[in-house]
Amino acid sequence: MRRVLADTNASRAQPPRAVVDYEELASCWSPGYRYAARVSSDDERLGVEALSAAGLDVVWVESPDIRSGDVISLSPQARSCTVLFRAADHHHALFLTNRCNSYCLMCSQPPTTVDDGWLVEEAIEVVRHVLDPPAVLGITGGEPTLLGSDLARVTRTINEKFPVTRVEILTNARLLGSSALARELLEAIPSARTTWLVPLYGHADFLHDFVVQAPGAFEQTVAGLLHLQQYGHAIQLRTVLIEPVLQELPALSEFVARNLPFVREVALMAPEPIGFALANRDLCAVDLNDWHDTLRAGARTLQRYGIPFMFMNVPLCALPHDLKPYAQRSISDWKNTYAPECNGCDVRSDCCGLFTWYERGWRPAKLVPIKLLEASL
Ligand code: SF4
Numbered sequence: 001m002r003r004v005l006a007d008t009n010a011s012r013a014q015p016p017r018a019v020v021d022y023e024e025l026a027s028c029w030s031p032g033y034r035y036a037a038r039v040s041s042d043d044e045r046l047g048v049e050a051l052s053a054a055g056l057d058v059v060w061v062e063s064p065d066i067r068s069g070d071v072i073s074l075s076p077q078a079r080s081c082t083v084l085f086r087a088a089d090h091h092h093a094l095f096l097t098n099r100c101n102s103y104c105l106m107c108s109q110p111p112t113t114v115d116d117g118w119l120v121e122e123a124i125e126v127v128r129h130v131l132d133p134p135a136v137l138g139i140t141g142g143e144p145t146l147l148g149s150d151l152a153r154v155t156r157t158i159n160e161k162f163p164v165t166r167v168e169i170l171t172n173a174r175l176l177g178s179s180a181l182a183r184e185l186l187e188a189i190p191s192a193r194t195t196w197l198v199p200l201y202g203h204a205d206f207l208h209d210f211v212v213q214a215p216g217a218f219e220q221t222v223a224g225l226l227h228l229q230q231y232g233h234a235i236q237l238r239t240v241l242i243e244p245v246l247q248e249l250p251a252l253s254e255f256v257a258r259n260l261p262f263v264r265e266v267a268l269m270a271p272e273p274i275g276f277a278l279a280n281r282d283l284c285a286v287d288l289n290d291w292h293d294t295l296r297a298g299a300r301t302l303q304r305y306g307i308p309f310m311f312m313n314v315p316l317c318a319l320p321h322d323l324k325p326y327a328q329r330s331i332s333d334w335k336n337t338y339a340p341e342c343n344g345c346d347v348r349s350d351c352c353g354l355f356t357w358y359e360r361g362w363r364p365a366k367l368v369p370i371k372l373l374e375a376s377l
Contacts (some may be wrong), residue, residue, distance in 0.1 A: 015104035016084055018129040019061065019070040022047065029056075029213065034128060036061045036072055036081075053195055071129045073122070084126045091332040093122040093138035095153065100143040102172050103213035104199075105280045106242050108272035111142055120150045124157050133162035138170065145175040152188035157191060168236075170197040174217055175225030182224070186231035195264070199238045201245050203255035204227060211244060225260055235263045240271050241314075242284045246291050249298040266302055268295070269330075270313040273361020285362045288318040289340065299323060316351045318365030345369035 005322050017036040020028045022044040025037050035058040039045045048060040059074065061081070066072060069087030085092060091147065096119055100111035127137075137158055155167050167189075173196065175282050176182045198221065202208035205218035238255060239245055247253070249268075256266060271277050277284040288295070302309045311319060312330035319327055329352045338353040345351070346368045354363060 005236050014059075016071050016073050016125040016129050018131055019066050019068055019072055020131075021068045021101045022060075024068060024276060025051075025058070028131070033057070035059075036066075036074070038062070038066060038068065038206075041344050046095075069078045069131050071126050084122070085130055087130075087132065088269070089333045091138065092134045092136065094126060094154065094278045095140055095142075096144045096147060096151070096161070097121055097142035098119060098174075099146055099212065100144065101174060102143070102217060104276065105211055105244075106240055106271040106275075106277040108275040108277065109142075110275050114239055117150075120147060123154050123257050127154070127238055128159045130161075135164075135167050136166045136168055137162070138168045140170045143172055143175075144169055145173070148181065149184065149188070152185055155189045155194065159193060159367070165193070168197055169194065171224075172212065172221060173198045173228065174214075174215070174220035175222030177220035177222075178225050179227070182227035182231065186227060186233060188203060189233075189312070191232045191234070195234045195236055195309045197236045197238055197267075198225060198228070199240065200225075200252070200256070200260075201239055202248055203251040207244060207248055211240075211242070224261075225263075229262045235260075236265050236267055237263045238267045238269060240269050241286065241295075242271055242277075242289065244283060246286060246294050249294050250301060252299035254296040257301055257307055261305060261307065263307065265308040265310065267310055267312050268298070268314070269311070270318070270364040272313070272335075272355050272357075274355070274357045279363070285351070286364075288314060288365045292320045292323075295323060296320060299326070300302065313352055313355070314364060315353060315367065316366045317370055328352065339363065339367055341367045341369050344371040 015034065017034040019038060020039045021038045022039050030111065037048045037058055037060050039048060039060045039062060045060050048058055051058050066083065067088060070083055072081045072083050073086035074081045097116050098112045099116065121373065139154065147174065158165055158167055176185070198206060200221060201211035202218065208218035208221065209215050225235060237260065239252060256263065271284050300310060309326060311327045314327055316327055317325050329350065331352045335356045336353055337356045338348060342353065344349050
């Protein structure tokens with residue numbers, strides 16, 4: 001979620017609204033929805049105010065940062081709004097809670113204990129006000145399974161409004177280790193359109209429980225993964241490339257290949273240099289160029305067993321030549337940037353680049369611009 005400045009005539013904070021251009025308003029109008037009409041002249045502004053005075057739920061907004069198709073929440077006192085859904089982004093996510101039952105060493109968004117149940121209703125209203133179906137809609141937190149049946153309610157809202165949209169749920173899967181909750185959620189959430197993104201940081205409890213700072217988490221997550229398989233749900237297993245994990249990465253690959261061969265794919269991810277990762281910099285800040293042999297060993301095992309894998313948040317120049325084809329442009333639009341060195345790089349358009357906050361943190365490797373004449377991808 002991001003905040004952008006906008007001038008608005010709204011007099012109090014309001015729930016989500018669909019943004020449409022003024023001239024689209026009549027063709028888009030649907031009863032029961034709230035609109036924010038983008039205006040660019042006094043006439044248009046007066047036109048919206050006349051509609052509002054006639055009882056229609058519409059306000060006008062003026063901002064170069066808002067586009068038709070966005071969903072916003074107005075904060076009129078500050079003459080600003082929060083963009084809850086930006087139609088032009090490639091990655092979309094609904095943030096359901098900041099609460100979590102783990103306390104990961106490299107958590108980019110440290111959990112809180114405040115009651116933020118209102119986020120569920122906001123997410124449902126955001127989905128109702130999205131105009132065009134996104135290809136993929138992520139659900140994230142905190143830990144979304146803490147919401148119990150409300151998680152199924154959110155996914156049902158998405159499925160009913162956008163039957164073709166794929167839902168990706170980021171979860172530590174610990175609560176899915178419970179047979180009762182697994183049955184409740186995994187029967188209610190349609191497996192055909194859902195992928196569960198589940199982090200696993202080690203091949204044994206001593207490592208995984210240490211990384212997530214929660215005794216018993218390894219057994220719970222593995223039980224959750226087995227339940228996901230039992231109910232026919234797709235799984236992307238995720239691991240974050242911090243030092244304790246890298247030390248055992250080949251063993252983790254072996255564990256996955258032998259015990260969790262049903263996962264759809266494995267994502268090997270560089271950490272975000274923010275949140276708890278900054279506090280645990282000694283464990284999280286690595287130069288991936290120093291770990292090429294380890295990355296190759298982990299990747300080779302997954303290849304040998306036929307388990308697809310990919311690198312996420314890892315710049316192309318941080319990978320050895322043979323692993324570059326497995327890198328994805330994975331960093332969400334709103335937190336993605338490039339370093340000055342990248343200006344002279346021939347593969348910039350294929351590279352995920354860096355997290356915006358890398359300067360306060362670190363780079364995942366020493367960046368070396370790639371010249372295609374010197375090295376072919
Ligand atoms: S120099 Fe920049 S654009 Fe080029 S591979 Fe490295 S991070 Fe990517």
